[in-house]
Amino acid sequence: MNSPSFTWREAWAKSAFRGRLVAVLGLLLTLAALLPRFFAFVQARPGRLLPDPLLAWLPAHNVSVPAFVVIYLGIGLGVVTLVPRPLRLLRTLWAYWLLHLLRCCTLFLLPLEPPTGLLILRDPLVERFFYAAPEPITKDLFFSGHTATLLLLTLAVPPGWRRGALAVATLLIGCLVLVQHAHYTYDVLAAVPLTLLAYWLAGQISRPARPAAHLQT
Structure with a gap:
């Protein structure tokens, strides 16, 4: 079993770590406060319907x-793995914020209509806390946030069975949102390079905050 090589006590003793942790938590809280209005804006404006040969061939179910079993089990595994590893957790939090920032940019620049045959993918937690609209949000399309989140956790956890399990979960959720016709194929594919970019920037x-002498395994 992989164990953290840098404890919370050691990490918290460093002002650089404390500053970056407080900063990213503040940014995440600000983002959470702004997202409901942003998604309401995205849902209200007209967009473009894209041709998608894969979805045209794939029946919707x-x-x-x-x-959501896959999503929340994957998130749970990622969180449990990262919490005892403060440096990995710090990078993941920054990457998660950057990922949402990138997603807001792509959603703003690429207004889309939902794919043909869409079946609503209902997430009670997200709808309750982040979507301020009377109807379900169906236009938060490019790129797939569910796929990106699980891929981010795959990158963030240490090598081993957890990374393998999260990689399988990422592939599975990418397929499931297509079966649901909740995303275009392009949304799922674009999640990969944009998540890699967010993780690298983070x-x-x-x-x-990560001195070379204390790199985590």
Whole structure:
């Protein structure tokens, strides 16, 4: 079993770590406060319907229950793994914020209509806390946030069975949102390079908090 090589006591003793942790938590709280209005704006404006040969061939089925079982089990595994590893957790928090920032940019620049045959993917937690709209949000499309979140956790956890399990979960959720016709194929594919970009940028931001002598395994 992988164990953290840098404890919370050691990390918290460093002002660089404390500053970056407080900063990213503040940014995440600010983002959470702004997202409901942003998603309401995204839902209200007209967008473009894209051709998608894969979705045209793939029959739509409601797979909401297995999709959210995979999502929340994956998130739970990632959180349990990262909490005892403060440096990995710090980088993941920065990457998560950057990922949402990138997603807000792509959603703003690329207004889309939902794919043909869409079946609503209902997430009670997200709808309650982040979506301020009377109807379900269906236009938060490019890129797939569910796929990106699980891929981010796959990158963030240490090598081993947890990373393998999260990689399988990422692939599975990418397939399930397509079966649901909740995303275009392009949304799922674009999640990969944009998540890699967010994770790399987060590494640059958090690097001063990770002295070479204390790199985690």
